[in-house]
Amino acid sequence: MTLTVSVGELVRTALLLFVAVLVTEAIPEEAVFRGYVTTALSAVQSRWWVITNQALLFTVFAGMLHQDWNLLDLSLFLRMGIGFGYLRLITGSIWMSLGFHVPFQTGAQLVLTHEAVVFAGGSGVAMLSLGVIPFTLAGILITTRCPRKREET
Numbered sequence: 730m731t732l733t734v735s736v737g738e739l740v741r742t743a744l745l746l747f748v749a750v751l752v753t754e755a756i757p758e759e760a761v762f763r764g765y766v767t768t769a770l771s772a773v774q775s776r777w778w779v780i781t782n783q784a785l786l787f788t789v790f791a792g793m794l795h796q797d798w799n800l801l802d803l804s805l806f807l808r809m810g811i812g813f814g815y816l817r818l819i820t821g822s823i824w825m826s827l828g829f830h831v832p833f834q835t836g837a838q839l840v841l842t843h844e845a846v847v848f849a850g851g852s853g854v855a856m857l858s859l860g861v862i863p864f865t866l867a868g869i870l871i872t873t874r875c876p877r878k879r880e881e882t
Contacts, residue, residue, distance in 0.1 A: 730803025730846055730847065730848050731847045733844055737856055738845065741844050742843060743835065743839055746843070747831065750789055750830075750834045751831050754834055755812040755827055755834060758787070759826050760823065762783050762810065762813075762818075763783065763826045766786060767779055767783050767814065767817055773778060776818055780818055781811070781814075783798065784809075787807075787813075788807045788810055788812035806881070808867070809830075812824035813830060815868055816867070825871065833863065
């Protein structure tokens with residue numbers, strides 16, 4: 730990664746982006762999909778079907794909201810929905826998925842849509858390092874640290 734702005738400007742941009750993501754994306758999306766939808770589906774489906782179906786609904790919502798049906802982008806939303814749904818499943822709370830949603834989305838937007846940080850490896854490597862690796866490590870860490878919830882799954 731290469732900084733193209735001063736450290737002060739990077740901090741300012743990251744903080745403003747963090748607040749914007751928290752208020753306009755993470756809280757509403759987590760409340761709806763990992764909160765309401767997950768709770769409603771849990772009444773009629775098994776846990777893994779709940780994760781899958783809320784992730785599919787999240788993906789369709791993202792496609793409609795962005796007016797973009799690019800399969801690569803949609804696959805990212807599907808993986809995010811599954812990852813956040815899994816965090817919700819093993820912790821029993823939307824707070825964990827919210828806690829991962831905000832920094833992931835802030836980092837992704839900072840690297841992919843702002844010129845403050847340039848990632849030399851391209852967007853695929855950026856998403857791997859910002860998304861797949863941290864989500865995988867988080868899932869493993871939380872699964873091993875929440876044995877009571879894991880046994881219920």
